[in-house]
Amino acid sequence: MIASPFLNSPIKICCIGAGYVGGPTMAMIAKQCPDIQVHVVDLNQARIDQWNSDVLPVYEPGLDDVVREARGRNLTFSSRVETAIRESNIIFIAVNTPTKSFGIGAGRAANLEFIEKCARQIAECSTGHKIVVEKSTLPVRTAEAVKRILNSSAKDATFDVLSNPEFLAEGTAVQDLLQPDRVLIGGESSEAVERLAQVYGRWIPREKILTTNLWSSELSKLTANAFLAQRVSSINAISALCEATGADVDEVARAIGTDSRIGPKFLKSSVGFGGSCFQKDILNLVYLCEHFGLREVAQYWEQVVIMNDYQKRRFSERIVRTMFHTVSDKKIAIWGFAFKKDTNDTRESPAIHICRDLLEERARLVVYDPQVPEKQIRSELEACFQDSNGRLSETHKKLIETNVSVVKDVYVSAQEAHAIAVLTEWDEFKTIDCGRVYEEMRRPAFVFDGRNVLDRKAWLDRGFEVHSIGRPGVS
Ligand code: NAD
Numbered sequence: 296m297i298a299s300p301f302l303n304s305p306i307k308i309c310c311i312g313a314g315y316v317g318g319p320t321m322a323m324i325a326k327q328c329p330d331i332q333v334h335v336v337d338l339n340q341a342r343i344d345q346w347n348s349d350v351l352p353v354y355e356p357g358l359d360d361v362v363r364e365a366r367g368r369n370l371t372f373s374s375r376v377e378t379a380i381r382e383s384n385i386i387f388i389a390v391n392t393p394t395k396s397f398g399i400g401a402g403r404a405a406n407l408e409f410i411e412k413c414a415r416q417i418a419e420c421s422t423g424h425k426i427v428v429e430k431s432t433l434p435v436r437t438a439e440a441v442k443r444i445l446n447s448s449a450k451d452a453t454f455d456v457l458s459n460p461e462f463l464a465e466g467t468a469v470q471d472l473l474q475p476d477r478v479l480i481g482g483e484s485s486e487a488v489e490r491l492a493q494v495y496g497r498w499i500p501r502e503k504i505l506t507t508n509l510w511s512s513e514l515s516k517l518t519a520n521a522f523l524a525q526r527v528s529s530i531n532a533i534s535a536l537c538e539a540t541g542a543d544v545d546e547v548a549r550a551i552g553t554d555s556r557i558g559p560k561f562l563k564s565s566v567g568f569g570g571s572c573f574q575k576d577i578l579n580l581v582y583l584c585e586h587f588g589l590r591e592v593a594q595y596w597e598q599v600v601i602m603n604d605y606q607k608r609r610f611s612e613r614i615v616r617t618m619f620h621t622v623s624d625k626k627i628a629i630w631g632f633a634f635k636k637d638t639n640d641t642r643e644s645p646a647i648h649i650c651r652d653l654l655e656e657r658a659r660l661v662v663y664d665p666q667v668p669e670k671q672i673r674s675e676l677e678a679c680f681q682d683s684n685g686r687l688s689e690t691h692k693k694l695i696e697t698n699v700s701v702v703k704d705v706y707v708s709a710q711e712a713h714a715i716a717v718l719t720e721w722d723e724f725k726t727i728d729c730g731r732v733y734e735e736m737r738r739p740a741f742v743f744d745g746r747n748v749l750d751r752k753a754w755l756d757r758g759f760e761v762h763s764i765g766r767p768g769v770s
């Protein structure tokens with residue numbers, strides 16, 4: 296360890312961005328390091344108010360307890376961005392980096408507007424020495440731009456820039472933060488790297504804190520997400536073949552997953568991957584490869600997203616085809632709208648795409664999700680029908696109004712329904728009383744299990760026609 300006065304001065308942390316990453320990660324640091332002041336700031340006052348209330352903006356198992364322990368002690372949420380920057384010596388940037396929707400690289404490149412604004416604001420408000428930590432997922436070499444902005448705009452401050460990407464998954468964020476597989480810190484200044492490593496070192500074994508150069512750290516984050524998404528697309532590609540041949544994708548996944556070189560995780564075939572990051576980060580990787588003239592590499596990774604789009608489309612087409620080639624005016628219960636279980640996040644949820652396809656066919660949808668509010672479901676559906684100028688046609692507006700209802704009881708959703716489509720793998724779906732559901736549905740009672748969570752045999756025995764992912768349909 297390097298002996299330095301800089302390393303020994305008290306740490307004060309601020310985090311810009313109180314979203315799915317900023318909120319939970321900072322809450323965990325504050326919980327584990329009671330002597331470090333952690334100030335999380337955001338421009339979105341409504342979000343800050345929620346962080347300060349009993350109903351947090353992020354639904355994550357175990358998060359309430361973590362926040363409750365630290366909030367008011369050494370964890371603060373506010374919109375006082377400048378004050379927070381001024382008072383801290385380690386500043387995390389955890390703002391959103393969505394796919395660009397305009398201009399050069401639209402639909403592929405990451406929109407770095409928010410990152411740049413943060414860097415400029417940090418430069419303006421800082422004095423003394425600050426460590427600026429990229430927590431957001433960023434294209435390789437973004438740190439170079441951040442450094443230039445900081446160093447050229449600052450009046451009376453010096454900076455070290457580190458890359459410290461976040462690997463938590465929603466739904467398991469607390470566990471992932473408590474016992475991560477690794478923490479990655481990339482940087483040029485070994486002193487700054489060590490300072491940040493000391494924070495994580497309070498509860499994470501040092502051998503799990505990996506240090507690299509800046510560019511490896513930035514690229515490792517994109518690569519990890521690309522590899523994970525690739526596994527999902529690979530097993531989903533095989534699911535199509537299983538449906539055509541009579542093989543069972545879950546059996547195939549088990550058989551290959553026991554090979555220690557392959558491993559069992561991320562082999563669950565589904566209606567497609569969703570979430571705010573997989574697609575965004577792969578498209579970002581594709582854009583980078585194209586930028587560096589690596590056309591074949593770009594095409595290779597893009598195929599992961601193409602396969603995912605195919606999987607979502609394949610599922611809604613299967614519903615329409617199976618239900619006698621029309622779902623017009625038929626009632627379909629949609630079970631689950633979040634992009635995975637144990638989160639209220641619906642960004643890029645496959646449910647949005649499937650609902651859109653079914654609405655285009657004029658189906659009547661009754662949506663049930665235990666965590667996603669009705670307003671959010673409607674706003675996601677409206678957004679997906681908007682044209683490239685953000686306009687929603689009167690026809691689509693009306694379609695959503697008249698053909699979508701949202702209910703708070705899973706059994707109510709299936710009353711008088713022609714079909715059920717399971718789109719999120721919420722645990723409660725595993726223990727549903729299929730007899731009770733069957734009694735209230737139209738016949739034939741179709742079930743399309745987009746997550747393979749239902750007890751297929753029990754539902755078949757009860758009289759349902761069951762269509763699972765990666766298995767031929769059976770009645
Ligand atoms: P989010 O949209 O939930 O939160 C981002 C927050 O930043 C928003 O509340 C927004 O108001 C705020 N913000 C934007 N500009 C700001 C500014 N100039 N000043 C103050 N606040 C500002 O996003 P997220 O899901 O938390 O993701 C953040 C980053 O972390 C992204 O780069 C993402 O790729 C990455 N990431 C996300 C996850 C995840 O599970 N969601 C996991 C790992 C990494």
Ligand code: UGA
Nearest residue numbers: 461462463464465527561562563565568569570572634635
């Ligand atoms: C993912 C990564 O797992 C995290 O490591 C990363 O930090 C994060 O992205 C990020 O950068 O945002 P997350 O998207 O929250 O986390 O959730 P995952 O568990 O990875 O699931 C992503 C999607 O893939 C979900 O829609 C999920 O249902 C789907 N999935 C996952 C499958 O269809 N099958 C699987 O076997 C696994």
